[in-house]
Amino acid sequence: MNLDFRSCPRVICEAGSLSQIGALMRGLGGSRVLLVTDPGIVACGFAEQAVSALADIGIATSTFDRVAADPPITVVNDAVECARSFRADAIMGLGGGSSLDTAKVVALAAATGQSVEDMIGTDKAVGQRLPLIQIPTTAGTGSEVTWVSVLTSENHEKMAVYAPQLLPDVALLDAELTVGMPRKITAATALDAMVHAIEAATSRTRKNPVSDGLADKALALLGQNLPRVLDAPSDLAAREAVLLGATLAGMAFINASVGSIHALSYPLSSHFQVPHGHGNALVAAPVLRFNLPSAEAEYARLARVLLPGKTFTDDFEAANSLILAIESMFVSSGLETRLSQLGISAEAVPMMASEVTTGLTRLQANNPRDMSFADVVSLYEEVL
The missing domain is CATH 3.40.50.1970 (Rossmann fold)
Known part of the structure; x- marks a missing residue:
C-alpha cells in the first residue's frame, strides 16, 4: 500500500x-x-x-x-x-x-x-x-x-x-x-457528489482504505437524503446531511481521483456551458454500465451502501441496482436527460470524444476499464 x-x-x-x-x-x-x-x-x-x-x-x-x-x-x-x-x-x-x-x-x-x-x-x-x-x-x-x-x-x-x-x-x-437552492441546482450538485464518491471508490490508481471509508459514508448520506431534500426543500437536517456528504466525497475523490464520468462531462461544460454536476449526471449511467465488467464487485458493494436493507441474489444484480438507482435519481430530478435538450447535436460528438481520449488521459487512466475513441462516441450517442 x-x-x-x-x-x-x-x-x-x-x-x-x-x-x-x-x-x-x-x-x-x-x-x-x-x-x-x-x-x-x-x-x-x-x-x-x-x-x-x-x-x-x-x-x-x-x-x-x-x-x-x-x-x-x-x-x-x-x-x-x-x-x-x-x-x-x-x-x-x-x-x-x-x-x-x-x-x-x-x-x-x-x-x-x-x-x-x-x-x-x-x-x-x-x-x-x-x-x-x-x-x-x-x-x-x-x-x-x-x-x-x-x-x-x-x-x-x-x-x-x-x-x-x-x-x-x-x-x-x-x-x-443551501436551503434556498433551486431544485435543479440541488439535484445537479448532489448527483455530482455521488459521482465523486463512486469514482473515488473505483479508481484504479489511488483508491485507499481512507478514501473508501469517506466515499461509503458520503454515498450513504447523499443517497438517503437527496430524495428528502427534493421532496421537502426546507428540511434542514436533510440539507445538512447532503452538504456533509458532499464534503466527505470531496475528501475521498481528491485523494483517490475521479475517472471517465468526469472526463466525458468536461467537454460539455467547456464547450456548451453545461453545469459540471449536470454534465456528470448526464453521462453517469452509460459510463457505469460500460465499466460494469471491470467494476462489478465494487459497484455491488456500493449498492449495499446506497440501498441498505435491500437484498440481492448476486453481485451482478446489486451492481445493476446501483446504476439504476443513480439513473432514477437523475430522471426524477427534473434535469434535462438528453444532450439534444441542451442544444448539443451529433455533429459535436467526435470533437468531444477526441478531447476525452487525447486531452483528458489523466482522468481516463483512473477509470476501471480502458476506453477507446469509439467507446466514448458510443457513450455520448446513448444520451443524444
Missing part, C-alpha cells in the same frame, strides 16, 4: 455557523479579508452577512463578486489583482465550486506573486498561500476540501491547478446557506 492522504485541517458543520467567521478569521490572523464570491450570492444577501460578521470584530473587507461559472483565468487574474490592491492578508471563498476554486488560487497567487498561468499543472505552485476559509453554498463540488482548482482558458479548455497549498485552513459547512 502506498498511502499519502491529505486533508483540510478543520471542518465545521453546524447550521448558522456563518456567524462564527469573524472569530475564525481573527484566529488565523486575518485583518484585511478579500471575500471571493459571485453576483448570485450577493443578490441573496449571504455576502452581506459575511461582511457584517467580519466587521463586527473590526476586520476590514473588500468583495470580489465577479466570479463566473467554470472560472475563466482572466477573471481569476482580476481577483488576484483585487486582493493585491486591497493588501488582503486573508481570503474567504463563499459560493459554489467556481467561487471556491477561484478563492484558492487567489489566496496563493496574492501571497507569492506567481502568475496563475504558471501554476497550471501538478505541484507547479510555489510558496505558501494567505489564510483561507471556504464556505460552500451548494452541496456537491467538494471544492471546500480539495487541493485542485479547475479553471477555463481563453480557448475554453479546462485547466487545473493541483497543489497541496490550496487546501484551506477551515471548511465551514452551514446548511442554512
Whole structure:
C-alpha cells in the first residue's frame, strides 16, 4: 500500500455557523479579508452577512463578486489583482465550486506573486498561500476540501491547478446557506457528489482504505437524503446531511481521483456551458454500465451502501441496482436527460470524444476499464 492522504485541517458543520467567521478569521490572523464570491450570492444577501460578521470584530473587507461559472483565468487574474490592491492578508471563498476554486488560487497567487498561468499543472505552485476559509453554498463540488482548482482558458479548455497549498485552513459547512437552492441546482450538485464518491471508490490508481471509508459514508448520506431534500426543500437536517456528504466525497475523490464520468462531462461544460454536476449526471449511467465488467464487485458493494436493507441474489444484480438507482435519481430530478435538450447535436460528438481520449488521459487512466475513441462516441450517442 502506498498511502499519502491529505486533508483540510478543520471542518465545521453546524447550521448558522456563518456567524462564527469573524472569530475564525481573527484566529488565523486575518485583518484585511478579500471575500471571493459571485453576483448570485450577493443578490441573496449571504455576502452581506459575511461582511457584517467580519466587521463586527473590526476586520476590514473588500468583495470580489465577479466570479463566473467554470472560472475563466482572466477573471481569476482580476481577483488576484483585487486582493493585491486591497493588501488582503486573508481570503474567504463563499459560493459554489467556481467561487471556491477561484478563492484558492487567489489566496496563493496574492501571497507569492506567481502568475496563475504558471501554476497550471501538478505541484507547479510555489510558496505558501494567505489564510483561507471556504464556505460552500451548494452541496456537491467538494471544492471546500480539495487541493485542485479547475479553471477555463481563453480557448475554453479546462485547466487545473493541483497543489497541496490550496487546501484551506477551515471548511465551514452551514446548511442554512443551501436551503434556498433551486431544485435543479440541488439535484445537479448532489448527483455530482455521488459521482465523486463512486469514482473515488473505483479508481484504479489511488483508491485507499481512507478514501473508501469517506466515499461509503458520503454515498450513504447523499443517497438517503437527496430524495428528502427534493421532496421537502426546507428540511434542514436533510440539507445538512447532503452538504456533509458532499464534503466527505470531496475528501475521498481528491485523494483517490475521479475517472471517465468526469472526463466525458468536461467537454460539455467547456464547450456548451453545461453545469459540471449536470454534465456528470448526464453521462453517469452509460459510463457505469460500460465499466460494469471491470467494476462489478465494487459497484455491488456500493449498492449495499446506497440501498441498505435491500437484498440481492448476486453481485451482478446489486451492481445493476446501483446504476439504476443513480439513473432514477437523475430522471426524477427534473434535469434535462438528453444532450439534444441542451442544444448539443451529433455533429459535436467526435470533437468531444477526441478531447476525452487525447486531452483528458489523466482522468481516463483512473477509470476501471480502458476506453477507446469509439467507446466514448458510443457513450455520448446513448444520451443524444
